[in-house]
Amino acid sequence: EIVMTQSPATLSVSPGERATLSCRASQSVGSDLAWYQQKPGQAPRLLIYGASTRATGIPARFSGSGSGTEFTLTISSLQSEDFAVYYCQQYNKWGTFGQGTMLEIK
Amino acid sequence: EVQLVESGGGLVQPGRSLRLSCAASGFTFDDYAMHWVRQAPGKGLEWVSGISWESGSIGYADSVKGRFTTSRDNAKNSLYLQMDSLRAEDTALYYCAKNREQWLHAFDIWGRGTMVTVSS
Numbered sequence: 001e002i003v004m005t006q007s008p009a010t011l012s013v014s015p016g017e018r019a020t021l022s023c024r025a026s027q028s029v030g031s032d033l034a035w036y037q038q039k040p041g042q043a044p045r046l047l048i049y050g051a052s053t054r055a056t057g058i059p060a061r062f063s064g065s066g067s068g069t070e071f072t073l074t075i076s077s078l079q080s081e082d083f084a085v086y087y088c089q090q091y092n093k094w095g096t097f098g099q100g101t102m103l104e105i106k
Numbered sequence: 107e108v109q110l111v112e113s114g115g116g117l118v119q120p121g122r123s124l125r126l127s128c129a130a131s132g133f134t135f136d137d138y139a140m141h142w143v144r145q146a147p148g149k150g151l152e153w154v155s156g157i158s159w160e161s162g163s164i165g166y167a168d169s170v171k172g173r174f175t176t177s178r179d180n181a182k183n184s185l186y187l188q189m190d191s192l193r194a195e196d197t198a199l200y201y202c203a204k205n206r207e208q209w210l211h212a213f214d215i216w217g218r219g220t221m222v223t224v225s226s
Binding site: 001032034036038043044045046049050055085087089091092093094095096097098099100 | 150152156167201210211214217219
């Protein structure tokens with residue numbers, strides 16, 4: 001089973017600043033990597049797939065990069081609605097998730 | 107409107123069984139693989155199981171292998187999760203999720219989930 005590890009567990013950033021979240025896979029997943037956003041009481045929402053392609057309706061301030069085992073989600077200028085928990089997921093072999101990064105207001 | 111609606115959750119004693127259902131609408135159900143994902147209270151997402159569009163490939167997380175069985179009925183646009191030998195650690199909100207493409211892809215549509223509580 002592929003293990004996904006996210007860092008940091010919690011990230012404190014001020015509105016308007018940039019946030020960088022990391023995700024590492026225990027073995028290569030190529031570009032089969034997705035990012036999700038989850039707010040309290042809501043289902044996850046797909047942000048990024050194919051490591052760098054934004055899903056439908058996702059603002060351009062969200063960007064993804066990486067391949068193989070190392071991936072990054074960058075939010076260029078944080079808006080109030082961006083404070084949430086973010087998960088990475090590999091789908092090269094089914095679909096395991098990282099443990100999540102909570103993005104909180106500084 | 108593309109929609110997934112889970113049902114069948116509830117309170118169940120350890121060792122007993124429960125069957126979850128997911129009703130799909132608004133898209134061609136048999137064109138896509140489908141998945142179950144769970145989230146224990148206050149915890150992260152855990153992929154539980156997935157099934158290909160024609161049921162030829164079915165996968166399970168190690169934590170549920172041998173206890174849970176996933177199936178689908180394309181004629182009824184429905185996905186199922188049979189959960190046997192339930193344990194306290196299976197307590198979670200169970201989501202149904204749709205593959206973005208036919209096979210091995212991100213999950214673009216999620217239901218609201220159905221809560222399963224395993225307790226005596």
